[in-house]
Amino acid sequence: MDMTLSPQHLEFRDELVTWIAAAMPPEMKRRADAGAEFGPEDGMAWQKILYEKGWAAPAWPVECGGTGWDVTQRHIFTEELMRANAPQLSPFGLGMVGPLLVQYGSEEQKQRFLPKILSGDEIWCQGYSEPNAGSDLASLQLRAEKDGDDYILNGQKTWTTYAQYADWIFILCRTGSEGKKQEGISFLLVDIRNTPGITVKPFLTTGGTYAFSETWFENARVPQSNRVGPEDGGWSMAKALLGHERTLIGGVAESLRWLQFAKRIARDTPVGTGRLLDDSGFRRRIARAEMRLRAITMAQNRTLAAAQLGRAPGAESSILKLVGTELLQQATELCMDAMGHDALGWLDSPPEALPEHERSVASQWNYLRAATIYGGSNEIQRNVISKDILGLPTR
Amino acid sequence: MNFDLSEEQQMIVDSVAKFVANDSPVERFRKLRDSERGWDPEVWKRMGEFGWLGVAYPEEQGGFGGDFVDLALILEQLGKGLVPEPLLPSVVLAGGLISRLGTEAQVKAFLEPMVEGETSLALAYAERQSRYCLSDCLTTAEREDGSDLFTLNGEKTWVLNGAFADQIVVVARTEGQPQDERGLSLFIVDGNAARLTRTVVRGMDGHRTGLLNFDGVQVSADRLLGAQGEALSHLEWAMDRGAAAACAEGQGQIQELFDHSVAYLKERKQFGVPIGSFQALQHRAADMFAEVELCKSTMILAAILVDSEDPEERMAEISAAKLQLSDGGWFVQKNAIQLLGGIGVTDEQDEGLLFKRLRVLQGLFGDADHHVERFQTREGFDAHLRVP
Numbered sequence: 001m002d003m004t005l006s007p008q009h010l011e012f013r014d015e016l017v018t019w020i021a022a023a024m025p026p027e028m029k030r031r032a033d034a035g036a037e038f039g040p041e042d043g044m045a046w047q048k049i050l051y052e053k054g055w056a057a058p059a060w061p062v063e064c065g066g067t068g069w070d071v072t073q074r075h076i077f078t079e080e081l082m083r084a085n086a087p088q089l090s091p092f093g094l095g096m097v098g099p100l101l102v103q104y105g106s107e108e109q110k111q112r113f114l115p116k117i118l119s120g121d122e123i124w125c126q127g128y129s130e131p132n133a134g135s136d137l138a139s140l141q142l143r144a145e146k147d148g149d150d151y152i153l154n155g156q157k158t159w160t161t162y163a164q165y166a167d168w169i170f171i172l173c174r175t176g177s178e179g180k181k182q183e184g185i186s187f188l189l190v191d192i193r194n195t196p197g198i199t200v201k202p203f204l205t206t207g208g209t210y211a212f213s214e215t216w217f218e219n220a221r222v223p224q225s226n227r228v229g230p231e232d233g234g235w236s237m238a239k240a241l242l243g244h245e246r247t248l249i250g251g252v253a254e255s256l257r258w259l260q261f262a263k264r265i266a267r268d269t270p271v272g273t274g275r276l277l278d279d280s281g282f283r284r285r286i287a288r289a290e291m292r293l294r295a296i297t298m299a300q301n302r303t304l305a306a307a308q309l310g311r312a313p314g315a316e317s318s319i320l321k322l323v324g325t326e327l328l329q330q331a332t333e334l335c336m337d338a339m340g341h342d343a344l345g346w347l348d349s350p351p352e353a354l355p356e357h358e359r360s361v362a363s364q365w366n367y368l369r370a371a372t373i374y375g376g377s378n379e380i381q382r383n384v385i386s387k388d389i390l391g392l393p394t395r
Numbered sequence: 396m397n398f399d400l401s402e403e404q405q406m407i408v409d410s411v412a413k414f415v416a417n418d419s420p421v422e423r424f425r426k427l428r429d430s431e432r433g434w435d436p437e438v439w440k441r442m443g444e445f446g447w448l449g450v451a452y453p454e455e456q457g458g459f460g461g462d463f464v465d466l467a468l469i470l471e472q473l474g475k476g477l478v479p480e481p482l483l484p485s486v487v488l489a490g491g492l493i494s495r496l497g498t499e500a501q502v503k504a505f506l507e508p509m510v511e512g513e514t515s516l517a518l519a520y521a522e523r524q525s526r527y528c529l530s531d532c533l534t535t536a537e538r539e540d541g542s543d544l545f546t547l548n549g550e551k552t553w554v555l556n557g558a559f560a561d562q563i564v565v566v567a568r569t570e571g572q573p574q575d576e577r578g579l580s581l582f583i584v585d586g587n588a589a590r591l592t593r594t595v596v597r598g599m600d601g602h603r604t605g606l607l608n609f610d611g612v613q614v615s616a617d618r619l620l621g622a623q624g625e626a627l628s629h630l631e632w633a634m635d636r637g638a639a640a641a642c643a644e645g646q647g648q649i650q651e652l653f654d655h656s657v658a659y660l661k662e663r664k665q666f667g668v669p670i671g672s673f674q675a676l677q678h679r680a681a682d683m684f685a686e687v688e689l690c691k692s693t694m695i696l697a698a699i700l701v702d703s704e705d706p707e708e709r710m711a712e713i714s715a716a717k718l719q720l721s722d723g724g725w726f727v728q729k730n731a732i733q734l735l736g737g738i739g740v741t742d743e744q745d746e747g748l749l750f751k752r753l754r755v756l757q758g759l760f761g762d763a764d765h766h767v768e769r770f771q772t773r774e775g776f777d778a779h780l781r782v783p
């Protein structure tokens with residue numbers, strides 16, 4: 001057994017750290033160092049910079065614009081970006097529909113879509129959930145009826161993250177009503193900006209941002225050539241895509257960032273004659289969370305080591321979303337608690353009332369309640385573990 | 396990174412698992428727990444012949460030159476069968492210290508016979524008042540000017556295998572005040588030394604510990620282990636190995652308890668269906684599974700890092716592992732009993748025995764609070780603040 005990163009990987013890490021620090025524009029770097037929260041526009045700007053370097057989508061095949069890095073290098077890359085508090089890139093194109101097209105797209109689809117996903121010239125969003133199809137996704141009802149070479153779409157999607165910034169949306173829709181509910185579903189690519197009949201209505205989240213939308217389709221016309229995979233074969237596309245969604249789902253690097261942030265706030269918070277960080281009660285709470293993070297990190301490293309050897313992730317990978325998101329939420333709770341009265345502040349509190357880097361803590365603490373809901377809620381994760389891994393009986 | 400077992404490690408695991416299945420299922424422990432010493436010297440000898448007692452010692456000490464991971468894998472398998480022979484006190488604690496600090500003569504006299512399964516060892520460190528504080532030592536060892544003899548006075552509690560060990564490594568203060576970090580020394584004391592009284596104390600887990608009273612026990616200077624007055628850092632090292640070993644052995648019990656639970660969820664019927672079809676219990680099982688996997692992860696990590704010469708990282712990861720054994724393990728063990736219903740609290744069921752042994756391991760070498768405290772008082776906890 002061997003825990004250590006190879007010298008090549010260590011060298012790679014050092015080079016990355018240097019590059020990231022130098023590549024960020026000064027204002028972005030200043031905000032990153034201050035621990036500020038970035039919005040989707042910042043993510044797009046950062047994607048351009050990564051794209052110029054050839055690093056926008058490390059996991060893609062080299063011929064499609066990937067880097068050819070191994071699993072560990074890709075992991076280090078993600079981790080270092082998080083550590084540097086770089087803006088996060090929208091995952092829907094680079095991490096979801098892109099890899100799906102690489103795997104199942106037609107030659108035309110690949111040529112049409114992949115380059116612009118990579119460059120960030122076209123932004124994507126994900127249209128799966130509907131008002132009556134959340135965890136039970138296969139009960140979705142948005143209808144696609146054939147008309148000549150097109151489909152006509154009618155229905156509604158919801159919780160569509162950042163639909164208002166998107167140029168394209170990938171959706172699951174109902175093309176057949178025979179058989180099991182998983183069977184009549186197709187996977188379509190839709191021009192969300194220019195297709196008549198589509199309305200996007202952003203929602204205000206509890207985090208105070210318009211992070212997701214309702215998306216309405218009323219006689220919206222989409223060419224059949226925009227279907228990925230066979231008609232009525234969309235469910236297997238969705239499942240394939242889920243596989244791409246799983247990487248790094250434990251949120252280890254993100255939790256680490258929040259825990260360090262909590263310590264930093266505690267260090268800067270006077271209590272009596274000392275600082276909150278001197279308070280052993282508070283230190284123990286942070287310590288417990290950090291110790292848990294070490295355990296989760298090791299579980300993730302086991303998964304990673306298996307992937308590096310070209311093996312399917314083991315059973316331990318199925319717990320990462322579950323335990324990782326719960327710790328992530330706990331880490332944001334520690335930040336809130338460290339802030340004391342400052343936690344009353346909000347996104348637009350003036351700097352003389354609330355330091356810039358603390359301004360989005362309350363917002364994120366609210367928003368990240370979603371971490372245990374999206375990506376398959378944690379209850380659904382428990383169902384999957386108990387059925388698929390433990391083989392417990394269904395009723 | 397690679398966490399696969401090597402071919403040799405897989406062979407070790409297979410052979411120990413086979414031994415547990417054929418020669419030492421929980422049934423054997425059940426019988427032995429009512430015997431005088433609680434374990435069987437004949438089996439101990441066989442373990443010596445198998446080479447299990449020497450895996451982690453260097454070849455020049457009669458060992459096999461393996462590492463702690465090999466030993467951890469053995470302990471994990473033995474833990475499944477609640478095998479009661481004293482590897483933890485003998486091989487990990489006392490043997491570890493003799494291997495690390497012993498002179499050639501000491502290794503020859505005290506370690507090698509143990510490796511062969513001829514003798515067993517113990518480490519006496521805890522006292523009534525000490526809790527987990529290693530430097531809180533009231534036992535003294537005094538040496539008259541010009542004398543070749545140290546005289547030990549004091550009392551040691553809960554000495555694992557202490558009542559039957561042939562040789563006992565004893566922590567005693569040779570200088571300074573109680574709780575001083577300097578001034579602790581180690582002595583290898585003969586179990587049958589004059590003026591040493593050993594009271595057998597039966598533990599919750601069916602193992603025997605010793606309550607040792609040193610009433611002017613005389614120990615010759617050639618039984619001083621390591622430098623006089625400098626024992627503390629070595630003791631900490633030994634406690635970390637103890638903690639890593641507890642995680643390894645405990646993993647055996649955690650896995651066993653969990654496997655029993657899942658099997659029972661499938662088999663036990665109420666309301667006309669298997670109880671495992673109730674979602675409340677399915678989710679409980681999923682959460683138990685998560686803790687089992689985290690325990691396994693930290694157990695591996697602890698076993699790898701126990702040999703690390705970077706004490707800061709070693710202590711941090713071992714504390715994290717020990718916390719996981721305590722908290723995560725407790726979640727698994729208490730629910731394993733709950734899911735069994737009434738039979739979960741009968742002595743007939745193996746689960747209760749696994750449950751008790753696991754709780755003993757959780758309380759040894761620092762409990763959860765102790766390790767959280769150690770984690771947050773170490774330097775590195777604040778050093779991370781370098782990162783903005």
Ligand SMILES: Cc1cc2nc3c(=O)[nH]c(=O)nc-3n(C[C@H](O)[C@H](O)[C@H](O)COP(=O)(O)OP(=O)(O)OC[C@H]3O[C@@H](n4cnc5c(N)ncnc54)[C@H](O)[C@@H]3O)c2cc1C
Pocket residue numbers: 125126127128129131133134135136158159160161162211212370373374375376377378379380383
């Ligand atoms: C911030 C955020 C962003 C999102 N972005 C997108 C996006 O971009 N695109 C998209 O398509 N969707 C998105 N979603 C939707 C997300 O995938 C769904 O919210 C999720 O699948 C849960 O569905 P639901 O909200 O309808 O809750 P429901 O499915 O109604 O669940 C309600 C509660 O019941 C529990 N529950 C449901 N079924 C079971 C069961 N079988 N057993 C036990 N408990 C159960 C759930 O865990 C939950 O606690 C987003 C959601 C959030 C919060």
